[in-house]
Amino acid sequence: NxxxxxxxxxxxxxxxxxxxxxxxxxxxxxxxxxxxxxxxxxxxxxxxxxxxxxxxPLTQSAMRIIVEMKLAQVCERLHCHYGLSTSVDERVYDALTSACLLPDTGARNVESLLNQQLLPVLSRQLLSYLAARQHPTYLSLTWHDEDGIVIAFDGINSDYPQESIYGQC
Known part of the structure; x- marks a missing residue:
């Protein structure tokens, strides 16, 4: 069968x-x-x-759970591979959830937003630190109304400024 x-x-x-x-x-x-x-x-x-x-269609609360799970996977990978502690602002979850509630895309959009917009910026910043033989210990993802999602590695060197993903969510 x-x-x-x-x-x-x-x-x-x-x-x-x-x-x-x-x-x-x-x-x-x-x-x-x-x-x-x-x-x-x-x-x-x-x-x-x-x-x-x-x-x-997925409810907002179901979509929020999916967004939280996907971001938790990213944070876990960063912790396992680089020892990074992470902090994610609740408004980041809210923004990603809202962006994924479009009926045409749904939960597929979570992967797309992370893989095509958030992770490339995060990777570029992390690689800049590693190329300079520096090891950040803390990553924060925050939401700013003007800038969108702001990615910041704290504690090592201010030569690498925070970077934002504006208007993507």
């Missing part, structure tokens, strides 16, 4: 509209809502073999 998972965004606009207007919509009502779309798109023989699972 084999189980094949197929995902599709077919009907996602319709589902999002329905759930924003009536969040208490039941699963059976959602299935009835998208059934015509599925019938128009897939052959009946294929559709008969499907079990449709509708994913509701």
């Amino acid at each position: 084999t189980v094949i998972l197929m995902t599709s965004n077919l009907g996602s606009d319709l589902l999002m509209q329905q759930l924003s207007e009536k969040p208490e919509t039941t699963e059976s009502e959602l299935h009835e809502l998208i059934r015509p779309l599925l019938r128009d798109h897939f052959q009946p023989a294929l559709l008969a073999r499907f079990r449709t699972v509708i994913y509701r």
